[in-house]
Amino acid sequence: xxxxxxxxxxxxxxxxxxxxxxxxxxxxxxxxxxxxxxxxxxxxxxxxxxxxxxxxxxxxxxxxxxxxxxxxxxxxxxxxxxxxxxxxxxxxxxxxxxxxxxxxxxxxxxxxxxxxxxxxxxxxxxxxxxxxxxxxxxxxxxxxxxxxxxxxxxxxxxxxxxxxxxxxxxxxxxxxxxxxxxxxxxxxxxxxxxxxxxxxxxxxxxxxxxxxxxxxxxxxxxxxxxxxxxxxxxxxxxxxxxxxxxxxxxxxxxxxxxxxxxxxxxxxxxxxxxxxxxxxxxxxxxxxxxxxxxxxxxxxxxxxxxxxxxxxxxxxxxxxxxxxxxxxxxxxxxxxxxxxxxxxxxxxxxxxxxxxxxxxxxxxxxxxxxxxxxxxxxxxxxxxxxxxxxxxxxxxxxxxxxxxxxxxxxxxxxxxxxxxxxxxxxxxxxxxxxxxxxxxxxxxxxxxxxxxxxxxxxxxxxxxxxxxxxxxxxxxxxxxxxxxxxxxxxxx
Numbered sequence: 001x002x003x004x005x006x007x008x009x010x011x012x013x014x015x016x017x018x019x020x021x022x023x024x025x026x027x028x029x030x031x032x033x034x035x036x037x038x039x040x041x042x043x044x045x046x047x048x049x050x051x052x053x054x055x056x057x058x059x060x061x062x063x064x065x066x067x068x069x070x071x072x073x074x075x076x077x078x079x080x081x082x083x084x085x086x087x088x089x090x091x092x093x094x095x096x097x098x099x100x101x102x103x104x105x106x107x108x109x110x111x112x113x114x115x116x117x118x119x120x121x122x123x124x125x126x127x128x129x130x131x132x133x134x135x136x137x138x139x140x141x142x143x144x145x146x147x148x149x150x151x152x153x154x155x156x157x158x159x160x161x162x163x164x165x166x167x168x169x170x171x172x173x174x175x176x177x178x179x180x181x182x183x184x185x186x187x188x189x190x191x192x193x194x195x196x197x198x199x200x201x202x203x204x205x206x207x208x209x210x211x212x213x214x215x216x217x218x219x220x221x222x223x224x225x226x227x228x229x230x231x232x233x234x235x236x237x238x239x240x241x242x243x244x245x246x247x248x249x250x251x252x253x254x255x256x257x258x259x260x261x262x263x264x265x266x267x268x269x270x271x272x273x274x275x276x277x278x279x280x281x282x283x284x285x286x287x288x289x290x291x292x293x294x295x296x297x298x299x300x301x302x303x304x305x306x307x308x309x310x311x312x313x314x315x316x317x318x319x320x321x322x323x324x325x326x327x328x329x330x331x332x333x334x335x336x337x338x339x340x341x342x343x344x345x346x347x348x349x350x351x352x353x354x355x356x357x358x359x360x361x362x363x364x365x366x367x368x369x370x371x372x373x374x375x376x377x378x379x380x381x382x383x384x385x386x387x388x389x390x391x392x393x394x395x396x397x398x399x400x401x402x403x404x405x406x407x408x409x410x411x412x413x414x415x416x417x418x419x420x421x422x423x424x425x426x427x428x429x430x431x432x433x434x435x436x437x438x439x440x441x442x443x444x445x446x447x448x449x450x451x452x453x454x455x456x457x458x459x460x461x462x463x464x465x466x467x468x469x470x471x472x473x474x475x476x477x478x479x480x481x482x483x484x485x486x487x488x489x490x491x492x
Contacts, residue, residue, distance in 0.1 A: 014132035014139065015220040016088025017213070025218045038091065041083060045076035045099035052076075053103045059185035070181040072189035076100075077121060078197045081128070085139060085202060086209050088221070089129040093122035100164070113171045120164025124157035124190065127237045131156075133223075134234040140210065141203040150202075154194035156241035162187035179255075183248065232298055239294040243287050250283055329403040331381060332388035340402035340410050341462075347400075347414055348462035351455045358414045358455040359421035360469040363387065363428065365407040366447045366481040375439040383407075383437050383446050390432050394424060410469070418454055418486060425450040425484040433482070447482035449473060454487070 022031060052058070057073040076099040084092030097118045104114035131153040132139065138146045165183040168174075174182065213220060254276060327339040335343070344360065351358050365371070365383060372380040384407055391401045391409060400412040413421050429448055436443040451473030459465050468487050476485035 013134075013136050013223045014088075014129070015213075015223050016129075017091065017219055018221040019090070021219050021221070026216075030216075030219075038083070038095075041079050042095040042098065045079050045095040046102050048075040048079075049099035049103045050106060053107055059181040061181070069188060070185035071192065072182075072185035074189060074193070077190055078193050078201075080121065081125060081194060081198050082201060082205075084125040084129055085132075085198070086206065089122075089125055092125050096121040096125065107172075109168075109171050113167060117164050117167040117171070120161045120167070121190075123163065124159075124161030127160050127234075127241070128153045128157040130234050130237065139202060140206050141199050147199065150199060151195055152238075154191055154198075156238050158187040158190035158194065159241040159245045160237070161190055180253070187245070228302065235294045235298050239290055242290055246283050246286065250279060332385060332403050334388050334392070334409070335400060335402040337402065337404050340400070340404055340412070343400045343402075343412055344410075344466060345462040347412055348455065348459070348465055351414075352457055355457075356415060356455075357417055358412070359416040359418070360453045360465060361411040361413060361421055361425045361428075362404070362451045362453075362469045362473040363391070363409040363411070363425075363448050364450075364473055364477065366449055366477070368407040368446075371446060375441060375444070379437065379439045380407075386435050386437060387432055387448060390428055390435065394428055394431070410466075418452070421452050421454070422484060422486055425452055429482070429484055449476040449481045450484040451476055452484065452486040 017034075022034065026034075052072075052074050059070045059072060062069045062071050076096060080092040080096035080099070082092070083095070100121060101114055101118040104117050105111070109117060131149070135149070137149050139150075141147050141150055162183055165179070165186040169179045169182055327335055329336045347358055350356065365387060368380065368383070371383055384403075387407075387409065388401075388403065391411060395401050395411060396413075398414050402410050402412075404410040411424070413424065416424070429450055433445055433447050436445055451469050451471070453465060453469035453472055455465060456468070459468075472485045472487045476483050479485065
């Protein structure tokens with residue numbers, strides 16, 4: 001049974017598709033297809049927005065279980081919300097704004113008010129985008145938890161976007177008693193379209209879009225460094241949305257009640273007045289509870305995030321220690337062969353890409369088997385430690401010294417030329433020969449042989465570089481040992 005998900009399957013903070021990075025790093029096919037689809041969506045949003053005004057799809061009455069509800073059908077919302085959820089806020093906000101601006105001007109709204117009115121749906125989209133930036137939850141709406149989160153966000157986003165209904169009624173001088181159908185139709189229509197149209201589309205499309213985004217991370221904007229601000233803004237939006245929804249609903253119902261109170265018997269009017277006062281009292285108590293829950297939720301999140309950050313920091317340090325142990329030779333404290341191969345490969349690629357110079361030095365203790373046979377393996381280990389100590393003392397910070405196997409060592413010298421590499425190897429050979437090693441049979445000295453190979457851009461891979469260095473070391477040992485041999489003659 002699998003106990004944990006692979007990293008790629010874990011939900012991540014939402015990251016928008018960066019327009020700047022798409023232009024810079026996107027392929028021609030990606031750029032053309034995304035641009036064409038977005039422009040088509042823009043045209044469709046403007047056209048469908050005008051159709052919704054011409055055919056008066058606003059505040060349509062719907063009878064449900066004895067209740068009369070009002071719904072506004074606005075197709076551009078579905079198109080633009082899909083762009084917001086999949087690619088980011090700007091992708092959906094711009095066509096939503098331009099579509100609403102077009103229909104507002106078509107309806108005769110003054111330009112100044114039309115500019116304000118057009119920001120209603122982008123405001124709702126911003127709330128939904130903020131939710132996915134604040135909470136790491138999947139946008140694959142085929143799961144129950146992801147769907148529940150989406151439904152809550154859709155409700156709050158619809159409430160914020162319904163602020164446009166107030167602007168519409170004010171500029172068209174609609175009586176406050178007639179505001180309820182327009183306002184309710186706006187938020188309820190936006191909510192239902194988000195849940196019953198956008199959600200199924202997201203469940204079908206998002207897995208494919210997510211795979212594309214994971215394959216092209218260079219096209220995505222950076223994630224928020226600290227989600228605390230996003231969570232605080234999200235909780236603030238949810239709190240304000242719920243309170244505004246309750247207040248506006250009660251206020252509009254109150255206006256209708258006052259408008260129709262003249263024809264109601266006194267006793268019934270009194271009962272309705274008591275019910276009205278009780279409802280308002282309940283609302284203010286409910287408002288205090290919502291504010292308390294939001295504040296409590298934020299403090300719980302901060303506490304959880306602090307603990308999580310500490311655990312992540314401890315895990316990172318533990319991983320770093322494990323990585324160091326896995327890449328460190330226990331006898332000498334130098335890097336082991338695995339790290340040597342990784343660093344040599346990385347330096348080979350860097351030198352190949354930037355046209356830099358570098359050198360490899362391979363060191364081997366002369367007659368090491370005789371040292372072990374005569375003095376024992378502990379003394380042989382001490383000779384290896386002496387050589388490692390001298391290598392460490394002579395190496396620069398940018399060098400990489402490794403025990404490559406047995407009594408063989410490799411030193412990677414970035415930015416080193418032939419003369420510098422030869423001087424390093426020769427000085428190391430001289431100093432090692434001067435250090436005595438104690439044993440039961442008395443102190444003795446040992447020597448080393450060294451081979452040098454410079455970076456050559458004609459090598460097929462870094463393995464060729466290592467092979468050339470190993471060949472130079474072999475020639476040093478074949479020529480009598482206790483000497484330094486470069487693959488090419490070095491002027492000394």
